[in-house]
Amino acid sequence: MSAIATKIVEKYNLTPKMSVVELSQHTSEFLENLTDDRKRNQARRRLRGGFKFSNEQVSILIPNQRGGKNKTINIVEGNCRIVIASSPKNLEEEIIREITKRILQNRYGISGTQVDDLFSTQKDGSRDVNVAISNKPSKRLKEETIGEMAQRFLQEKLSIRDVRAEAYALALSASNANAGSSRLSRLRRELKTLGASFQIIEATKFSDITEEANKIQSDNLKKAKTIDYPDEFTLESVKERLDAYDLKTPPNYQALADVMVMLCIRPAELTTLHIRDTGVTGYAKNRGQPDIPRKFRSMEKNQERAKELLTWIQNAISSGRMGDPGKPGTKWFNRFLKDFDLIPKHLRKIGAVYAVVTNGAKHMADAYTIAGEALRHNPDNFTSPVQNYVVVNYRKKNQSPEQARPFYLYDEN
Template sequence: MSAIATKIVEKYNLTPKMSVSELSQYTSEFLKELTDDRKRNQARRRLRGGFKFSSDQRSGVNKTINLVESSCRITIASPPKDLEEEIIREITKRILQNRYRFSEYRVNALFSTQKNESKTINISLVTSSDIAIPNKPQKRIEEETIGDMAQRILRDKLSIRDVRAEAYALALSAKNTNAGSSRLSRLRRELKNLGALPAVVEATKFPDITEEANYTCPNKIQMDNLKKAKTIDYPDEFTLESVKERLDAYDINTPPNYQALADVMLMLCICPAELITLHITDAGVTALSAKNTNAGSSRLSRLRRELKNLGALPAVVEATKFPDITEEANYTCPNKIQMDNLKKAKTIDYPDEFTLESVKERLDAYDINTPPNYQALADVMLMLCICPAELITLHITDAGVTGYAKNRGQPDIPQKFRSMEKDQKRARELLTWIQCAISSGRMEDLGKPGAKWFNRFLKDFDLIPKHLRKIGAVYVVVTNEAKHMADAYTIAGEALRKTLIISPLQFKITL
């Protein structure tokens, strides 16, 4: 307030004729006492009106004193880059203390190794409009997420200087450099999502923090990898000139020695396991060793990806495709997970009550004016290839089918009607028949947890609900008269509402 400004001016005998360096010695006093905008505004008016401090007042040739815009701060127009960074560091210190509740000792410790004390500039060289520390009560750090911070930056229209200070404080408040770098990345992502200007996003980049994070190793695995990746000390016997000279001099009519073996492996960049299988032909290099067909197929995929990235011609990329290797890799199961998946995909033994003819006959005979039973429920689920949770939500319209469980929380785009019952009107009637029975309470809702009565019904046929969905997909393929395997996959995929990438073994049925 004006009383505080008067007290400080009288205490230190400050006058408008004092030089910049003399005034700046007392700015810490103003900063300490003037803690909010109201006090700073009153002090500014007192300094201008009562003590006649003026922004254009001169005393001598090189003395230009800009009036303290708040707490006796001296404005600097277009400060040098190093000065700008020092100002940002000082703002960051205050953010860490005021918002992140860092102690002064902890803040000084953070910055002690970053800058020499002799180069530290007082925050007093920043105008009040440039300071990014709000005067209103801030959210505590545990309440403000990075997303909230991004919104606040854009809402308050912070300057580039303030954005850098906010981002710097966010990074320094983390437990380690890796966490700090991760926070900065998250902040940039949030700002981009909110449509921030590129300059604002760029202001949150600190190359030194990113570089340090890339080289830090917070766990044992990374430490081990770093040790393995250490620089190799090349012996004199394996310099480029020495190896090239020996390769040119080798006589292939004489038995090779260990040195020749090492030179050839170095020349071709191969591992020991590839020495026997490698072949160099006019078409290229083939028969690179792989532990199994899956690994070989993976290597070919990687090779094609690298060729595409290098801009290779399509013909060159196509030349790396070996359908027999790919096909064999698709059917081999070298590990336990794949074996378990294959067991889960084993052929279902279709009971006589659920053959295609039996189900089709019952669907044609159902009277929708009578209450449905469990058998009717199973047949309708099989007909539409649906899961229990979709019984209530599914709707068949002229535009397509909607209400699938997988579309919850997403735009419910109508999908193509595919069913073993080709008559869409009849399929809609049967579905509505079941839904009315559930909504009226005559039949329980299968979508509710704990509905075991239907499982007990299917158990007599050695089936479970998901088997009905799979059987229905097969019957859709048969009734729609698929012409070839690719057509069968397409039809089944439309019935199941997903793209099929599974083995034909999963479609083997016993009719």
């Protein structure tokens, strides 16, 4: 009722000038004292009419609490589908979701109607609700990398509640649960690097996101394409040839293939890729994306030798001594690789696995980081395109296919 709302407002000197984060600290007291819908509605009217709080601020102070059975809610974007929420389990979770709604609207550009539908619950039993979200990227009020987000959490000394809401919004703004889970994993790594407390790191874990991500990964790994290669393309064979090439003689097709494995290179990148002290540039990227230098990572750890081999191939192409396999309609290189049951894009994936092996990955997380660097993935892109999973059956020279060890990885393109 309005008297209770007045008492709490005056007790804590609450004003419309206060931030949403500050107001959210008093939500639990409002809900504990306003025990039914009638009292909550009266209090909301008092806050809006008597104290001039905005609708957004009122929804934080007194969030909707509609009961009902658990319901699965899906967000649909193109062919992606993410199960993002069920009914809140307790008051604290309800408060966190109200803060998350505001973040999704204000920072990620999702409309209020979509957010309300996303988090609404029904009293008529369990059912699915699909919420359509535009495929166009949202315009955020402030572009922020996950590393910058982690720094902000600690610099502003956000509470556990606010960290959890921010992390939940980060995950839910992704195109699917697997992408959301990847974002949260990176956020935890950044927080750990910055020395965040155990409680802060644990606050970024969400069982519903993790469970759905695991389902997506499991389904896509079952459909993953498998790459096998002959002895001519084992790590030992490729490295032996790379070390032996005389750069004063013209390269052949085998040398071209070996350099493509070494640099995880696409045919279209052969004439544009450059290795400099500042990093690797000229790689394929989305239209309009800046040519930001990527970290050099390769099965050939000697960066100068890798640069010489790349220049050797590029000079042969520019002089006309070798054709450009990146030109549309080019088939001669495909015919060469066909004798080994390979195609050009296989070389890129094989090279990523070889980079992991030669750089001595200590664990799986380290292995995927190395593979991503070798493939020149954007380090600030945490959308895991699971439809592009492939399996490279890694084996040493003279080992049988049955002795191969599968390595799962994905490529952005």
